Amino acid sequence: MKPKIVPSFHYKNCINCGMCVQACPVSALEMSHKGKNGKYRNMFPELVDYDGCIACKQCVSACPMECVAMASYYEDK
Amino acid sequence: MKSCTGKILVVDLTAGTTRVEQIPDEVYEAVLAGKGLGAWYLYKNIPADADPMGPENILGFCSGALTGTGALMTGRVNIVCKSPLTGGWGDANCGGVFAPAIKQCGYDAIFVSGISDKPVYLYCDNKGAEIRDAAEYWGMDAVEAERRLRQDAGSQKKPCVAVIGESGEKLSLISGICNEEGRIAARSGVGAVMGSKKLKALVLAGSKKMPCADRVKVNKISKELGRKINKVVLPPGMGLSLAVGGVGMGRMPAMPLDGSVINYLFKEWGTPSNTPTAIMSGDGPLKNWSAGPSEAEGPSMAIEFNPDKINKIETAKYHCYSCPLGCGGKLDISKVGYSEFYETHKPEYETIQAFGALCMNKDLDSVLYINELLNRAGIDAISIGNTVAWAIECYENGILTAEQTDGLELRWGNTQAIIALVKKIIAREGFGDALADGVKRAAAKFGGEEYAMHVGGQEPGMHDTRNDPQLGIHMVAEPAPGKHTIGMAIQYGAMSLCDICSWAPPAKLHNKKEDLEPTETMALQSKANAAYSMLIDGAGGCYYAEMMGVHMWKIVDYLNAAADWNYDGDHYMEIGCRIQTIRQMFNIKHGYDPAAVVLPKRMQGEPPLKAGPLKGVKLNNKEQVSMHWKAFGWDEKTGAPLAETIESLGINKLMEV
Numbered sequence: 001m002k003p004k005i006v007p008s009f010h011y012k013n014c015i016n017c018g019m020c021v022q023a024c025p026v027s028a029l030e031m032s033h034k035g036k037n038g039k040y041r042n043m044f045p046e047l048v049d050y051d052g053c054i055a056c057k058q059c060v061s062a063c064p065m066e067c068v069a070m071a072s073y074y075e076d077k
Numbered sequence: 078m079k080s081c082t083g084k085i086l087v088v089d090l091t092a093g094t095t096r097v098e099q100i101p102d103e104v105y106e107a108v109l110a111g112k113g114l115g116a117w118y119l120y121k122n123i124p125a126d127a128d129p130m131g132p133e134n135i136l137g138f139c140s141g142a143l144t145g146t147g148a149l150m151t152g153r154v155n156i157v158c159k160s161p162l163t164g165g166w167g168d169a170n171c172g173g174v175f176a177p178a179i180k181q182c183g184y185d186a187i188f189v190s191g192i193s194d195k196p197v198y199l200y201c202d203n204k205g206a207e208i209r210d211a212a213e214y215w216g217m218d219a220v221e222a223e224r225r226l227r228q229d230a231g232s233q234k235k236p237c238v239a240v241i242g243e244s245g246e247k248l249s250l251i252s253g254i255c256n257e258e259g260r261i262a263a264r265s266g267v268g269a270v271m272g273s274k275k276l277k278a279l280v281l282a283g284s285k286k287m288p289c290a291d292r293v294k295v296n297k298i299s300k301e302l303g304r305k306i307n308k309v310v311l312p313p314g315m316g317l318s319l320a321v322g323g324v325g326m327g328r329m330p331a332m333p334l335d336g337s338v339i340n341y342l343f344k345e346w347g348t349p350s351n352t353p354t355a356i357m358s359g360d361g362p363l364k365n366w367s368a369g370p371s372e373a374e375g376p377s378m379a380i381e382f383n384p385d386k387i388n389k390i391e392t393a394k395y396h397c398y399s400c401p402l403g404c405g406g407k408l409d410i411s412k413v414g415y416s417e418f419y420e421t422h423k424p425e426y427e428t429i430q431a432f433g434a435l436c437m438n439k440d441l442d443s444v445l446y447i448n449e450l451l452n453r454a455g456i457d458a459i460s461i462g463n464t465v466a467w468a469i470e471c472y473e474n475g476i477l478t479a480e481q482t483d484g485l486e487l488r489w490g491n492t493q494a495i496i497a498l499v500k501k502i503i504a505r506e507g508f509g510d511a512l513a514d515g516v517k518r519a520a521a522k523f524g525g526e527e528y529a530m531h532v533g534g535q536e537p538g539m540h541d542t543r544n545d546p547q548l549g550i551h552m553v554a555e556p557a558p559g560k561h562t563i564g565m566a567i568q569y570g571a572m573s574l575c576d577i578c579s580w581a582p583p584a585k586l587h588n589k590k591e592d593l594e595p596t597e598t599m600a601l602q603s604k605a606n607a608a609y610s611m612l613i614d615g616a617g618g619c620y621y622a623e624m625m626g627v628h629m630w631k632i633v634d635y636l637n638a639a640a641d642w643n644y645d646g647d648h649y650m651e652i653g654c655r656i657q658t659i660r661q662m663f664n665i666k667h668g669y670d671p672a673a674v675v676l677p678k679r680m681q682g683e684p685p686l687k688a689g690p691l692k693g694v695k696l697n698n699k700e701q702v703s704m705h706w707k708a709f710g711w712d713e714k715t716g717a718p719l720a721e722t723i724e725s726l727g728i729n730k731l732m733e734v
Contacts, residue, residue: 015303015401017149022177022398025284027235031396041393042403052233061292064147064299 003072005055006047010067011035016042023062028052078105079290080146080639085118086184086206088199090274091132091191095199095206100185107731108656109615109636110185111141112168115157116659118188119166121732125666129161129266130248130273132192138239138279139186140179141617144399145287146639147295149302150622150630152176152398154239154256155614160265161273162250162460162515163534165669166556166660167265168614172397172405173257175281176617178237182206182283189276198278202232203285211277218242218453219255222278232282240278241268242455247505248272250514251460251536255452259422260397260405263457264535265557290641298634305629306401309340316385319350323357323379326588327370327544327690333570333584336626340402343621346384347404348426353379355426356434359544359690363434364489365466366530366541366679369689378434381441387423395422402621410449414442415496421449424458427561430539431462436469437489447499454503463536464516465498471525481523483507533674535559542680543694546592546701549676550603554702554716556660558674562620564606566592573626574605577633577646581605595697600704607709608653615656654709655726658718661711662728671706671716675699 007020007029014035021029026049033046045068047053060068083102088095100114108117115137127133136158143151154176160167179187182201189199196215197208214222219242230236237256244252245268252268253261289295319342342350355361356370356379363373370376387408395405406423410416424444428451432444451458471477472487479486483501485494485508501509512519516536520529530537532552538561542549548565555563570584582598582605592599612632613623622630633646664671675698678684682695707713710722723729 013304013307015149015307016394016396016403017303017399017401018174018396019147019399022174022181023286024234026233034393041391041406042396043393058286062147064149064296065303066300 003074005070006050006053006073007059007068008071009045010069011044013065014044014067015065016044018045019062019064020045020059020068023058025056025058026052026054029059078102078142079641080142080288081105081110081185082180082183082288084184086187086201088187088189088206088208089191090189090193090197090208090276093208095208101734104731104734105142107652107727108659109142109652111139111617112155112157112611112614113652113656114186115139115155115168116656116663117731118186119157119159120659120663120666123159125668127159129159129164129270132190134159134270135188135190136267136270136274137186137188138175138179140176142615143635143639144176144617145180146289147292147299148399148635148639149299150400150402150619151617152400153617153619154179154262156254156262156267158265158267158270159667160557161269162266163558163669165664165667167267168557169253169262169264169267170614171256171260171262172400172619173260174237174398175239175256177287177398178281178283180287181285182281183285187279189274192273193275196275196277198226198276198280200230200280202234202282214277215246219455220258220453223255223258226278226280230280230282234282234284236280236282238278238280241271242453243503244268244454244456244513245272247513249456249505251457253455253457255455259452261452261455263459264560268455289639291638294638295635298631298638302629303401306340306344309344311341311345314385316346316383317353317380319384320353320357320376320379323354326354327358330586330589331567334567336571336573336624336629339571339621339624343402343404346388347406347423349382349384349387349423349429351426352382352384352429352433355430355539356382360540361430361434362539362541364437365435365470365528369686369691371688373434373437374439378439381439382429382433386441391423397619400619404621408445410445413445415446416449418449421445422452424448427539428458428462431458432495435462435466435539436495438492438495439490440492443492443496447496450499450503456503459538460515460536461499461502463530464502464512464519465495467516467520467525467528467530468498468512470528471523476525477523481508527678530677530679531559532676533558537561537680540565541691542676542696542698543682543686543691544588546696547599547603547606549680549696549698550701550705551607553674553676553698554671554705555607556657556664563610564603568624569602569606571624571626572609573628574609577627578605578650579647593694593696595701595704597704599701600708603705604708605650607657608650610653611656612649612653615652651726655728658709658722658726659728661716661718662723665717672714
């Protein structure tokens with residue numbers, strides 16, 4: 001199967017600001033991932049609509065912390 | 078301006094039309110966007126005799142100059158109008174996601190005039206705007222309506238929704254506008270104006286890229302701040318130490334705070350971190366502003382409202398758009414007494430204090446429940462809290478009888494009666510109907526004016542002016558009076574404005590006896606504080622970014638990078654002065670008399686408190702306000718901006734644009 005380019009998140013430096021989610025033109029991202037960030041109950045961004053992602057990279061440019069990168073993935077079905 | 082779209086959407090609900098207008102660059106140069114753009118547009122376009130609830134009033138939703146540029150903490154939307162509560166300038170702002178959504182539709186602001194003959198909502202996406210029928214959503218609470226509108230939009234981009242609840246629909250003058258199921262722009266009666274226009278909601282589903290001159294440079298500034306905030310972690314179980322801190326703060330002059338303190342407190346608890354400190358220090362009003370902590374069960378109140386208790390039921394932190402701090406949260410209230418709801422946003426300090434110590438209510442569960450009731454109704458917690466506290470004091474003193482209150486036993490701390498009264502006010506039912514327009518109008522009807530705490534018609538935020546005379550200046554001199562977010566000494570100390578502004582005096586110890594006497598230095602400090610607050614609102618920044626101080630949240634660097642400008646702090650502070658002066662000019666144009674606005678006697682220390690940290694404190698607020706106006710270049714007696722000030726700020730020319 002041909003891989004698809006989708007955003008991948010590096011949570012360690014993520015500040016949970018949601019700018020990547022708001023930038024996504026097709027709402028393929030959501031702040032719904034419960035990360036492991038010590039005691040805080042922070043929600044992290046994740047790709048919730050794999051098919052919907054149009055690989056526009058707006059999430060990448062919106063992130064000030066450089067936590068979002070595009071990566072090749074095979075659809076996990 | 079390269080960080081703005083240069084366009085606004087103008088909606089006329091009477092004619093049922095929408096059109097896009099270009100805004101010349103010199104407007105952004107003069108007032109930025111956000112509240113500045115709103116002040117410019119409303120001053121020009123609302124006629125002097127306009128009825129705030131009539132078709133000529135304009136309701137503006139304004140996105141900030143830094144929103145969407147990559148700058149952190151810039152998710153505030155400023156909502157502006159002529160206030161039906163005060164008759165003068167009105168504005169309110171809130172976080173959430175609505176501010177970037179405006180820009181993603183391709184506008185910097187949306188201005189709505191006219192009145193529709195039936196309930197409608199405004200829908201916008203990349204293709205443009207249209208006015209749609211809202212009959213099926215009218216009557217829904219704000220949370221339910223937002224969920225349904227989002228679901229029904231059918232857009233590729235999940236829409237952002239600003240919506241009124243029952244209180245806005247029923248034209249309560251203390252109602253606000255909600256987004257994100259509980260973030261409310263609550264002040265000035267903006268919800269009533271939206272309700273008067275029969276406008277249920279704005280649904281924004283645009284996905285356009287938001288402009289910025291140099292995103293790499295902006296991101297670099299954000300990265301530095303984001304890293305600092307990510308490192309901030311407090312050890313667990315520190316909640317009650319805040320009360321101990323409050324006792325200390327109440328007994329000794331306070332040092333200027335470092336702005337980074339805000340990071341620790343608000344990341345850990347959000348604004349509920351204020352509660353124990355405020356109760357014990359004299360900052361938070363108790364028993365309708367009439368008592369010190371020792372007379373009003375302060376220590377047990379501080380224990381009940383320990384923010385660690387709230388954290389225990391927090392299921393997730395809530396961050397507004399672009400905020401690394403995340404002072405909000407989602408709480409599981411399914412097991413909380415009273416509640417038919419399963420979730421609520423974390424209540425703000427203002428809500429906790431207004432329905433806790435102000436009403437002598439020692440029941441956190443009830444406050445969580447009331448919080449959700451208010452969020453769904455879309456009503457201002459500060460205003461309704463002051464109004465309920467007034468009703469209790471009137472009842473306790475025989476001014477109100479059980480016959481008048483529909484049988485409610487309005488005693489201090491009677492939780493059930495407080496909840497029942499809140500529901501009546503929201504539904505405008507029986508006794509609640511007269512209270513739904515705020516405490517000034519309720520007292521005019523029933524008496525008890527001496528217990529009615531309002532400044533120029535608007536109820537004051539939950540911070541005591543006797544504890545902070547600078548706050549007293551802003552509460553009165555601010556064009557939208559009664560607000561606690563314009564300035565105070567503790568905030569001034571944290572901001573270090575003297576490092577970017579040549580005329581801003583350095584901060585010093587405060588809460589000293591000398592602070593009760595008006596001085597030129599204090600007038601300059603309050604001027605700088607108000608001007609910086611306006612600058613932040615023009616940029617779309619958060620109040621807590623402001624409190625972090627200029628060395629942490631670098632507004633000058635942010636604006637220069639985002640707009641490709643090269644101005645210094647003095648230039649930007651002049652923009653803040655200009656915005657503030659236009660807002661005051663709006664008041665003068667509309668017949669609002671700034672000199673008639675006074676602090677309630679209690680907030681001036683008349684009679685002085687008999688015990689506690691504020692014992693014996695009396696303010697000379699009138700003279701302090703007069704000196705503040707003079708510092709702004711406004712008439713020291715009337716508060717009207719002087720002709721030479723208007724000229725020197727270039728406002729006459731700006732109004733011709």
